């Protein structure tokens with residue numbers, strides 16, 4: 001079941017009351033001053049694929065409904081950062097590795113789930129593997145053929161990111 005998401009009543013840019021306006025076949029709350037139109041609201045998740053010696057880094061969650069499941073390093077983007085900054089920050093917080101991003105690998109979103117997950121390829125710049133004890137019980141690198149089974153992955157986006165990783169081929173010169 002798809003719940004009707006909350007809508008803005010006022011423009012988030014200038015505070016003007018929004019008025020219903022027909023755009024792309026639907027009535028949408030729209031700002032008569034700046035043109036802002038209220039489409040869907042989502043949270044943004046930023047994850048990384050960190051590879052070492054052919055293995056991919058996964059963290060085992062130790063909280064919430066996904067307790068004990070494996071996830072890619074990452075988390076939700078905050079108001080004051082870009083998705084790229086969030087991916088780097090969360091990866092460091094969860095695994096101890098300082099990484100640099102090497103490009104977009106995949107994105108995941110499904111109607112009815114108000115979240116967009118972005119998966120980046122990342123390279124370790126420095127640091128030692130060290131999990132954040134309040135977020136994960138362990139973290140380790142999994143070889144391509146020894147990934148956890150689907151039912152041990154935390155989210156659909158985790159499986160999607162790992163599929164994209166397995167299918168990825170670096171650009172040829």
Ligand SMILES: [Zn+2]
Nearest residue numbers: 011014031034
């Ligand atoms: Zn406006």
